[in-house]
Amino acid sequence: MQEIVPRWEWRTFTNDLKQAEANIRKHPEGKTRESAEVYILSEVSMDNTKVRDGLMDIKTLQQVNEDRLELWLPIMKGEFPLPVSEIEKVFKCFRVSPPKFQREAYTFEQYLDEVIRPLKLLKAVNVHKKRTGFTINGTIVEIAEVTVDDKKVKTAAVEFEDPAMVIKTVRELGLDGFPNVNYLRGLKNLVGMK
Numbered sequence: 001m002q003e004i005v006p007r008w009e010w011r012t013f014t015n016d017l018k019q020a021e022a023n024i025r026k027h028p029e030g031k032t033r034e035s036a037e038v039y040i041l042s043e044v045s046m047d048n049t050k051v052r053d054g055l056m057d058i059k060t061l062q063q064v065n066e067d068r069l070e071l072w073l074p075i076m077k078g079e080f081p082l083p084v085s086e087i088e089k090v091f092k093c094f095r096v097s098p099p100k101f102q103r104e105a106y107t108f109e110q111y112l113d114e115v116i117r118p119l120k121l122l123k124a125v126n127v128h129k130k131r132t133g134f135t136i137n138g139t140i141v142e143i144a145e146v147t148v149d150d151k152k153v154k155t156a157a158v159e160f161e162d163p164a165m166v167i168k169t170v171r172e173l174g175l176d177g178f179p180n181v182n183y184l185r186g187l188k189n190l191v192g193m194k
Contacts, residue, residue, distance in 0.1 A: 006062060006073040007140075008166045011157040012178035013186035017143075020156060020174040024143055030133035037129065038112070039183070040094070041193055043121045046184050047093035048072065050127075051108060054080055058093055061182070067167045068180045081105040087115065096121050125191055137169045148190045155186060 037052040048059040058076040065071070075093075078086045083105045091098040099115060106115060116122050131144040139160040146153050156178075158169045170176050181189070188194070 004074050005161055006071050007159045007161055008065070008069045008071050008163040009157060009159040009182065010069050010166055010170045010175065010180050011155055011182055011186070012175060013146075013153050013155045013181050013189070014178060015152075015154050017154055017156055017178075020178070021143060021154075023173045024134060024136070024141055024156065027134045027136050027141075030135065032130065032132045034128070034130045037127045039125045039127055039187055040090075040116055041123045041125055041184065041188055041191070042094040042096055043123075043193060045093060045095040046182075047095075048182070048184050049090060049093055051080075054108065056080070056082055056086070056090060058090065060093065065163055067163065069163050069166055070180065070182055071163075072182075080108040080111065082111060087111070094122060123191065123193060125187055127187065136173070137165055139165050139169045141169065141173070146186075148187060151190050153186070153190065155183075 035052055037050050039050045046061055050057050056076060056078040059072045059074050062071040062073050076089060084101045087106065088098060096119060099118065102114065112124050116124050125148055128147040129144050131142050134141040139158050142157045144155050146155055156175060158166050160166050
């Protein structure tokens with residue numbers, strides 16, 4: 001079993017990356033990937049819960065350091081159909097009381113239609129990502145175009161296990177003039193959720 005390693009992350013959402021994007025693109029590009037994902041946003045939680053490639057993926061925010069970097073820990077990768085015991089864990093991350101379950105396990109469509117959509121505090125958001133990866137100073141750097149409904153925004157991120165290397169890379173690339181906005185906050189801003 002692969003060891004789960006938390007990563008320090010810095011990310012911003014803006015269509016005005018200008019010089020910072022040029023600085024990133026001076027480095028050799030990795031693969032460009034596209035994905036369709038569904039994020040489940042909770043009005044009362046900042047845990048990152050999404051479904052990609054049929055897997056429920058959850059990361060929780062562990063801490064924020066003096067450089068405003070965020071430490072995220074992956075805690076779940078569950079495959080659909082998802083048993084109720086796993087869905088109950090997801091609801092702990094939502095910080096929302098689960099509904100009365102009518103099944104022992106749920107397909108992805110049943111999970112969205114019967115469990116998520118009836119609850120006012122939760123919102124399922126379809127997200128299309130086109131991501132290009134770079135390795136800079138040993139860190140993972142990404143530029144992505146994110147589409148939610150008819151809204152498009154760019155995001156840039158730096159992540160790694162060592163926070164000193166993350167903030168060094170953020171500063172070298174000229175990203176430190178932008179606010180650090182994680183995926184949950186960025187998506188909530190796009191869809192008008194507090």
